[in-house]
Amino acid sequence: MAGDIEARLQELGLELPAAPVPVANYVPALQAGNLLFISGQIAKAADGSLMTGSVGTDLTVEDGQKAARLCALNILAQAKAALGSLDRIQQVVRLTGFVNAGAGFADHPKVINGASDLMVEVLGDKGRHTRAAVGASGLPANTAVEVDAILMVG
Amino acid sequence: MAGDIEARLQELGLELPAAPVPVANYVPALQAGNLLFISGQIAKAADGSLMTGSVGTDLTVEDGQKAARLCALNILAQAKAALGSLDRIQQVVRLTGFVNAGAGFADHPKVINGASDLMVEVLGDKGRHTRAAVGASGLPANTAVEVDAILMVG
Amino acid sequence: MAGDIEARLQELGLELPAAPVPVANYVPALQAGNLLFISGQIAKAADGSLMTGSVGTDLTVEDGQKAARLCALNILAQAKAALGSLDRIQQVVRLTGFVNAGAGFADHPKVINGASDLMVEVLGDKGRHTRAAVGASGLPANTAVEVDAILMVG
Numbered sequence: 121m122a123g124d125i126e127a128r129l130q131e132l133g134l135e136l137p138a139a140p141v142p143v144a145n146y147v148p149a150l151q152a153g154n155l156l157f158i159s160g161q162i163a164k165a166a167d168g169s170l171m172t173g174s175v176g177t178d179l180t181v182e183d184g185q186k187a188a189r190l191c192a193l194n195i196l197a198q199a200k201a202a203l204g205s206l207d208r209i210q211q212v213v214r215l216t217g218f219v220n221a222g223a224g225f226a227d228h229p230k231v232i233n234g235a236s237d238l239m240v241e242v243l244g245d246k247g248r249h250t251r252a253a254v255g256a257s258g259l260p261a262n263t264a265v266e267v268d269a270i271l272m273v274g
Numbered sequence: 275m276a277g278d279i280e281a282r283l284q285e286l287g288l289e290l291p292a293a294p295v296p297v298a299n300y301v302p303a304l305q306a307g308n309l310l311f312i313s314g315q316i317a318k319a320a321d322g323s324l325m326t327g328s329v330g331t332d333l334t335v336e337d338g339q340k341a342a343r344l345c346a347l348n349i350l351a352q353a354k355a356a357l358g359s360l361d362r363i364q365q366v367v368r369l370t371g372f373v374n375a376g377a378g379f380a381d382h383p384k385v386i387n388g389a390s391d392l393m394v395e396v397l398g399d400k401g402r403h404t405r406a407a408v409g410a411s412g413l414p415a416n417t418a419v420e421v422d423a424i425l426m427v428g
Numbered sequence: 429m430a431g432d433i434e435a436r437l438q439e440l441g442l443e444l445p446a447a448p449v450p451v452a453n454y455v456p457a458l459q460a461g462n463l464l465f466i467s468g469q470i471a472k473a474a475d476g477s478l479m480t481g482s483v484g485t486d487l488t489v490e491d492g493q494k495a496a497r498l499c500a501l502n503i504l505a506q507a508k509a510a511l512g513s514l515d516r517i518q519q520v521v522r523l524t525g526f527v528n529a530g531a532g533f534a535d536h537p538k539v540i541n542g543a544s545d546l547m548v549e550v551l552g553d554k555g556r557h558t559r560a561a562v563g564a565s566g567l568p569a570n571t572a573v574e575v576d577a578i579l580m581v582g
Binding site for chain 1: 301302303304306307313314376377410413416420
């Protein structure tokens with residue numbers, strides 16, 4: 121039986137990508153006490169394509185928001201894989217959003233809103249988190265955005 | 275009644291800025307167990323002005339330290355807003371300091387000392403934290419420094 | 429008596445560097461509940477030399493991996509100094525790996541594998557962690573890599 125949050129995802133017409141499996145000596149998610157740590161997720165869509173490039177140069181802020189939204193969907197996909205059900209998420213505690221962007225770019229918060237908004241759309245108040253949004257000189261596979269997370273889970 | 279730490283702030287002649295309220299789907303502070311997570315704070319002064327620019331180019335290291343100090347004051351302002359009293363801080367556990375700086379700049383630790391020193395001035399040994407200090411290719415609104423935090427609270 | 433993990437280090441022919449002591453108002457490691465937070469460690473070798481430069485420009489990816497491995501050894505050195513014995517590590521929960529690299533560099537995961545692989549070589553499954561790997565526009569003292577950590581300890 122799909123849970124309430126999965127029902128909400130369907131209602132929103134959102135599809136969780138397959139949770140990407142790391143090909144190295146790390147894991148996508150790990151629980152310590154009631155905190156679930158989730159590895160940095162990149163802007164990979166459900167069809168496997170990756171949004172790449174530097175925001176503000178190769179990509180617009182709106183593109184960057186879409187990329188951040190994909191990162192958030194991948195965080196939820198990893199949480200579901202780790203927890204069995206998204207209903208076990210009690211609170212999204214922290215998101216750290218890294219925006220692939222050069223000197224002079226200053227709209228990192230707008231970009232990371234793409235991830236923040238998705239969390240609140242799907243999880244309601246449980247999706248309201250603390251966050252940092254910063255510029256990265258480059259990111260893995262040239263992803264436009266990378267977001268990692270800490271969730272409180274029951 | 276103001277607590278001991280607020281008395282200490284007054285003694286030091288320090289004024290906490292108004293705790294900035296995020297205008298998006300995230301929150302400035304959130305407690306999980308006895309850890310208080312605080313969103314990345316920028317170098318906004320009590321008068322609302324923001325220290326902007328790239329450290330090492332637009333700004334000196336000393337300017338950067340002042341910016342980091344402002345970030346730390348904003349962290350304390352957020353902690354006070356979340357906890358009611360700064361006396362509930364048991365330990366500053368982690369600061370992550372992002373310095374707006376280009377390639378070749380190498381004095382990130384000196385810059386972030388502005389935040390670390392403020393924490394110890396105000397909180398004594400409870401202000402001694404672990405930290406990371408790194409360069410960011412750019413930061414929100416072109417702030418010179420951004421610092422996020424995890425505090426242990428009682 | 430050296431513990432099991434120290435025996436494993438010897439078996440691998442690995443020497444822990446002396447745990448670097450911060451010269452400022454922060455600490456190398458700090459425990460909150462059963463989480464041990466470790467400050468960002470740079471690529472300093474046991475002989476005191478530091479691997480510096482931008483990966484992809486001054487240094488190859490292989491050099492970057494060696495630098496990341498040194499960061500991981502320093503994390504273990506700090507953990508030993510804080511805990512007395514590495515056998516108290518129950519799980520490496522999170523590594524955040526910052527690679528000193530410019531725009532266009534995209535192999536941050538390969539670089540940070542140098543740290544991830546070392547953790548699993550030394551600690552086995554307890555070394556499997558969540559992580560983020562990102563590009564930094566510059567790092568302290570021009571270190572090639574900086575890695576911070578959160579460990580679960582008993």
